Amino acid sequence: MNLTLKVWRQKNRNAPGHLAEYQARDIPVDASFLEMLDIVNERLIESGDDPIAFDHDCREGICGMCSLTINGKPHGGKGGVTTCQLHMREFQEGQTIVIEPFRASAFPVVKDLAVNRSAFDRIIQGGGFISVRTGSAPEANGTPIAKDVADRAFAAAACIGCGACVAACKNASAMLFVAAKVTHLNSVPQGQPERDRRVLGMVRAMDAAGFGNCTNQYECAAVCPKEIPADAIARLNRDYGTAAIKEALAG
Amino acid sequence: MSSNPRQSETPDAAIPSGPLATKWSRHKMNARLINPANRRKYHVIVVGSGLAGAAAAASLSEQGYKVSCFCYQDSPRRAHSIAAQGGINAAKNYQNDGDSVHRLFYDTIKGGDFRAREANVYRLAEVSVNIIDQCVAQGVPFAREYGGLLANRSFGGAQVSRTFYAAGQTGQQLLLGAYQALEKEIAAGGVKMFPRTEMLDLVVVDGHAKGIVTRDMVTGEVTSHAGDAVLLATGGYGNVFYLSTNAMGCNVTATWRAHKRGALFANPCYTQIHPTCIPVAGSFQSKLTLMSESLRNDGRVWVPKRKEDCGKPAAEIAEEARDYFLERKYPSFGNLAPRDISSRAAKEVCDEGRGVGPGGLGVYLDFADSIKRLGEAAIRERYGNLFQIYHEITGENAYTQPMRIFPAVHYTMGGLWVDYNLMSNVQGLHVLGEANFSDHGANRLGASALMQGLADGYFVVPATLPNYLATQKPGSVTTAHPQFAAVRDEVAQRVSKLLSIKGKRTVSSFHRELGLLMWDECGMARTKDGLLKAIEKIKALREEFWTNVMVPGSGEEFNQQLELAGRVADFLEFGELMCVDALQREESCGGHFRVEHQTPEGEALRDDDDFSYVAAWAYSGDVSRPQLRKEWLTYEEVHFSTRSYK
Numbered sequence: 097m098n099l100t101l102k103v104w105r106q107k108n109r110n111a112p113g114h115l116a117e118y119q120a121r122d123i124p125v126d127a128s129f130l131e132m133l134d135i136v137n138e139r140l141i142e143s144g145d146d147p148i149a150f151d152h153d154c155r156e157g158i159c160g161m162c163s164l165t166i167n168g169k170p171h172g173g174k175g176g177v178t179t180c181q182l183h184m185r186e187f188q189e190g191q192t193i194v195i196e197p198f199r200a201s202a203f204p205v206v207k208d209l210a211v212n213r214s215a216f217d218r219i220i221q222g223g224g225f226i227s228v229r230t231g232s233a234p235e236a237n238g239t240p241i242a243k244d245v246a247d248r249a250f251a252a253a254a255c256i257g258c259g260a261c262v263a264a265c266k267n268a269s270a271m272l273f274v275a276a277k278v279t280h281l282n283s284v285p286q287g288q289p290e291r292d293r294r295v296l297g298m299v300r301a302m303d304a305a306g307f308g309n310c311t312n313q314y315e316c317a318a319v320c321p322k323e324i325p326a327d328a329i330a331r332l333n334r335d336y337g338t339a340a341i342k343e344a345l346a347g
Numbered sequence: 348m349s350s351n352p353r354q355s356e357t358p359d360a361a362i363p364s365g366p367l368a369t370k371w372s373r374h375k376m377n378a379r380l381i382n383p384a385n386r387r388k389y390h391v392i393v394v395g396s397g398l399a400g401a402a403a404a405a406s407l408s409e410q411g412y413k414v415s416c417f418c419y420q421d422s423p424r425r426a427h428s429i430a431a432q433g434g435i436n437a438a439k440n441y442q443n444d445g446d447s448v449h450r451l452f453y454d455t456i457k458g459g460d461f462r463a464r465e466a467n468v469y470r471l472a473e474v475s476v477n478i479i480d481q482c483v484a485q486g487v488p489f490a491r492e493y494g495g496l497l498a499n500r501s502f503g504g505a506q507v508s509r510t511f512y513a514a515g516q517t518g519q520q521l522l523l524g525a526y527q528a529l530e531k532e533i534a535a536g537g538v539k540m541f542p543r544t545e546m547l548d549l550v551v552v553d554g555h556a557k558g559i560v561t562r563d564m565v566t567g568e569v570t571s572h573a574g575d576a577v578l579l580a581t582g583g584y585g586n587v588f589y590l591s592t593n594a595m596g597c598n599v600t601a602t603w604r605a606h607k608r609g610a611l612f613a614n615p616c617y618t619q620i621h622p623t624c625i626p627v628a629g630s631f632q633s634k635l636t637l638m639s640e641s642l643r644n645d646g647r648v649w650v651p652k653r654k655e656d657c658g659k660p661a662a663e664i665a666e667e668a669r670d671y672f673l674e675r676k677y678p679s680f681g682n683l684a685p686r687d688i689s690s691r692a693a694k695e696v697c698d699e700g701r702g703v704g705p706g707g708l709g710v711y712l713d714f715a716d717s718i719k720r721l722g723e724a725a726i727r728e729r730y731g732n733l734f735q736i737y738h739e740i741t742g743e744n745a746y747t748q749p750m751r752i753f754p755a756v757h758y759t760m761g762g763l764w765v766d767y768n769l770m771s772n773v774q775g776l777h778v779l780g781e782a783n784f785s786d787h788g789a790n791r792l793g794a795s796a797l798m799q800g801l802a803d804g805y806f807v808v809p810a811t812l813p814n815y816l817a818t819q820k821p822g823s824v825t826t827a828h829p830q831f832a833a834v835r836d837e838v839a840q841r842v843s844k845l846l847s848i849k850g851k852r853t854v855s856s857f858h859r860e861l862g863l864l865m866w867d868e869c870g871m872a873r874t875k876d877g878l879l880k881a882i883e884k885i886k887a888l889r890e891e892f893w894t895n896v897m898v899p900g901s902g903e904e905f906n907q908q909l910e911l912a913g914r915v916a917d918f919l920e921f922g923e924l925m926c927v928d929a930l931q932r933e934e935s936c937g938g939h940f941r942v943e944h945q946t947p948e949g950e951a952l953r954d955d956d957d958f959s960y961v962a963a964w965a966y967s968g969d970v971s972r973p974q975l976r977k978e979w980l981t982y983e984e985v986h987f988s989t990r991s992y993k
Contacts, residue, residue, distance in 0.1 A: 108904065126628045128740075134633055134855070141853050141899055141908065149907055151421060153594040155634045156736060158519055159425040181739045206565055207905040210421075214542065217422050221534035225527035226486045230406040230805045231477070233484035237441065240495025250488035250513055253520060257424055286486045 097123050097184060100192040101136065103148055109204050109212075115194070129172065129182040130155060130162065149208040157181040157321060160256030163263070164209055165196040170260035170319045178258060178321040198263035202270070202306040213259050215305035216273060222301030223294035224277040226286050239285050252279035254322040261316035261324075267308030272316035274298050275332035276324045282335055292339035299336055358611060358963055358978050361766040362466045367984050368449075371470045374767070375810050379817035386411035388821035391812070392559055392574035394546045394601055396423030398518075398525055398797060399780030400580030402804025405528035408537030410809060412816075415572060416529065417541045417561060419596055419910075424526040427582060427594040428800060431518025432639035432733065434502065434510035435482075435797040437475040442499050446507040448472045455795060456985050458504040458685055459760070459788020460937035460953065462614070464961070465982050466767055467785045474806040475798050479511055481805055485524040489513050502793035503640055504685040504992075510794045515639050515733045521797055525804070545910065546601045547838045549577065549608045549776065550830055556605075556776035557824040558831060560838045564910060567903040569839050571831040575819050576775045576812060579605060580804065583759035583781040585618065587918045587925065588870070589862020591756035592624060592637040598914035599921045602763050602782050610771040611764035611963040611976060613784035615921070616929035619791055619938050620871050621757030622648075622689035625740050625750075626709040635755040636740055638712070638733055640793040643682040645717035645726060646750070648673050648693070650701045650710050657703055661711055661749050672696055672710075680992040687790040687938045687951075688992060690754035694871050695949065697753075704751040713749035754871060758796060760787040760938065761928075764963040764978070768811035769803060772963075775815055779803035784961065789937025842902045845912045850895030854912045857892050861885065861915070861922055869926050874942045878930040882923055886971065889919040920970045927964075927973060934958045955987045 099120040106113030118140075123132050130152050137147035153161040157178040164179045166172040172182045187193065195209065203211040241249075255276035262268050278295050281287035287294070310329060317326035363374040381389070389412050393404040396418040404416040418426060440446040451472040456463055479497070483489065489511050490498040499508040513520040532538040543564040550558040550571070558573040584599035585591035606612045623638045651657050652670045672692055677684040684692070693710045696702065703709045718726055723746055727734070734745050741751070762784040769777045769785075780800040787795065868874075868881035892915070900906040935944040935951035936958070944952045961978040 124629050124631050127631045128633070131631050131633050135631060138853055138855060141897060144899070146899055147908060149905055153420060153425055153596050154427060154430045155595060156430055156592075156636045157739075158430050158516065159420070159427070159594060161420060161425045176735070177739055181736070183739065183742075185742060210905065213421060217424075217530060217533075217540075217542075220527060220530040225531040226484065227531060228481070228484040228528075229409045230402070230481060230528075230809065233477070233480040236439070236479045236483040237496050239483075241491055242495050243491050243493050246488055246491040246495075249486070250490075250520070253488050253513075253523065254516060256519075257422065280488065281486050284486050284488065286484055 097125055097189045102194045104196045105208050106205050108207055123184055125185050127184050130180050132184055149210050151210045152180055155180040160258040163198045165263055167194050170263040171321050176323055198259050200262045200268035216257050218305055219298055219301045223297030245283055249280045249283040252276045252328055255324055256322055260319045264315040264319040267311050269310045270302050270307040271310040271329050272324055274302050275328035278332045278335055279328040292342055295335045295339050357976055358772050367469050370466050371473055378814040381813045381817055383411050387413055389816050390574045391576050393578045395580035397426035397428035398522055398800030399804040401525035401529045402801050403578055403808050404538050405532050406805055406809040408532035414538040416538055417544045417546055419545045421542055423529055427597055428522045429519045431797050432515040433641040434512035434517045434794040436509050436794040437479045438472055439476055442508045444507045446509050454505050458792040459790055461987050462936055463788030464785050471786050471802050474802045478801045482524050487520045487524045501644055503683045504792040548834050549605045550834050551608050551773055552824050552828055552830050555774040560834050565905050569835055571826040571835050573824055573826045575816055575821055578777045579782050580779040581782045585756045585759050587922050588756040588865045589858050590635050592635050600914050600917045603917045603921050607966050610773045611965055613764035613961050613963045614761035615925045616939050617760035617789050619758040620690045620754045622686055622693055622754050623752045624755035626704055626753040646712040646714050647671055648682055648710055648712055650696045654700045677992045684992045693754055709751040709753045711749035712752045758791055760791055769808055777808055789939055845898050846902055848896050850897050852895050853897055854908055854915050858915045865922055869929050872940050872942050873929045878926045881926045885923045892919055924973055928962055
């Protein structure tokens, strides 16, 4: 198939960027979106041009390294898949495709379509863990966990930290990302001792990183490749409210 | 002859004496320790942030050591451990079906076709139970039964249910557990993290690993880092085949550079071809996607009995016209025969012309019987995400028609040689996880990679490293040592060289050509003639690479082609060693199948008298003239037997 691409090109974080147009000819319909970009890049290199930089690694939808806002939608807007799982059969012959980076001031551009998402790591450092020293763990079956609780924790823990939620939000809010981790760890019994500390620390790290407030419109959940439910945000708000009140009362 | 005296010796595996079952506890008791107040004076460099690297970095920081951790991805959470689907083995015997540390140990040795080191494997089985405890305490959401206790499933090569899992995302959940432990230590100031930073060389001073040289992938800056020990947890080399289930960035560079600085490379020809991957769709394909082995719990593998039926839709092929070849050939293990055996069986039926799908390179994995028995909802709950991945890639619905699968390169059992302490022959250089060679022999069983990565990272190295560090004065070598400047210059020169060639061929075109060559001649079946031919072709390709490769851009920027060029250059050297190793191993064992050595039934024919050794290769200064050292494997507890899964 033949396509017209409009791709965001930006040399580095401080350089101005622009949309450049490329013709993608004879793209196999069974190719993935990133394989389409591979083909375009091979041709750019052969003609002496600078290939398009984009992040990717596992190419099976689990590492969270790939990104791209495709025709205005993070991961292409198909829902439930990452860009690397998107295949060209989803597009039409002759279509124009606009490809941009995940845009947010907390995700500065590294080059072209690659952005720096280390703000997510800083949020996890704020409390997205259970403090258990290696070797000090009790017997695994000593604490039974009801299946529905374990399943809810797992569904939230499926977050791949790609940042699509941030890119979809007009406030560039990271609420769904934070909510997923808080839901995971605050649901299981092992996470209870640190539940207040965790939610306060993560929300503060989120604010410090420059992410905006929740719009309550849930575009985040609509584009999430792992379909993290928006009600995780309600859980986050509840846990945060409780923890903040306790903190205030404790003076 | 080598100029390095260490290389001319047969490596000493430093296996503790005494009965197998007590070796590890006695070894720990005899190890030197470092007082908590002194630990912060030691700086440990960890390269890689997957299960082994993240677990080691976090655990050592918890003990009080100062740790620097490096990864090429934008965050340590992206390491390819994350993609492991099916599960992690542990000898908990929660199912009361006869499992034990000894049985897990024996299954692993047997699964590895008697080419793994007994003491290491026993220890692996022993600490497996601690791993599950550790992960559950971290909040890893393993699958559970209604009573709230942990669920298990079966994996290939075992007749017990000992695999713990989190849907088809076990690796993800375990890695996130280790990643969170790592971030906790970063927040506490014990670990300094260097993402988007690639290790390009090892610095060895007076026979001891004292640091690394890295390239910042965003700015291009080449930097030296000194430490009191270096831990490599950089994964496997499956991408030498170009197409594999590895992530695009997986590479051999860190281990290969260490090899060229004196570390022995062991059993490079042992590669695992996984039987259940989505078949190749076209020449544009950049990677292959695994369908977890756990699917073989409920899926039945078949092809048509007659070639003429291969073009028909599966639904039109009657039950009696189907050949469930794994159930037929291996009735007691059936669809759960080990990976090497299942892959070869699939290749055989495709070679006979009975394969299905494009090019006849595929077999069916059929869930119809299980869906009839358990209902679609139960299958969806167990494997939903895998069926979805399959649908995205192929456009087919595996609930209504069988999946098509074909073997693909998945894991590499070979790696840098290590002793019982996971230390290579270069003092202070420790190698963990898939990057080392020690536990899986010639074939790894399913759900054992996660077990080994975490065993090495959480429990083995934190216990063995202090024993080495105690012999070292902390901070005795700094980056001011002239060897750092020398290595940094070599790295910078190599980067400039790659950029200056400005030839006509893209880096990927070389990688693709190498990959095809390796798949054809050093893949599922190997012959002497094929290997000899491959070695000559690799040499020629390597020569062409260094005169005709085209690397755009500069070294002082984010340059993904430059990163790839460095990795492919190393694969072009490493691929030759793989073929040389496959050539010298005149037997078939596990994933290494030499066509000349097979039983009349076509099964692998081992030669224990002549080949029950670890082939540990030393770099001689000339890539084409590696020197072989043999570590003979001695078994105290198990006896050699022919693997039978019939």
